[in-house]
Amino acid sequence: MHYLSDQMLMDAYKKAKELKLEKDFLELLKEELIRRKIDLTF
Numbered sequence: 001m002h003y004l005s006d007q008m009l010m011d012a013y014k015k016a017k018e019l020k021l022e023k024d025f026l027e028l029l030k031e032e033l034i035r036r037k038i039d040l041t042f
Helices: 006-018 023-035
Strands: none
16 A cells, blocks of 8 residues: 555545445555545545
8 A cells, every 4th residue: 555645545445435346445445544644534
């Protein structure tokens, strides 16, 4: 996850939610957003 920019991580999370991908994958992305202290209300 260290290779993704914050913007790319946010975009990936939004797209994954939109596509209703697996909960485990969404949780992985969400945990990384939280770790980076990125606001999830974007």
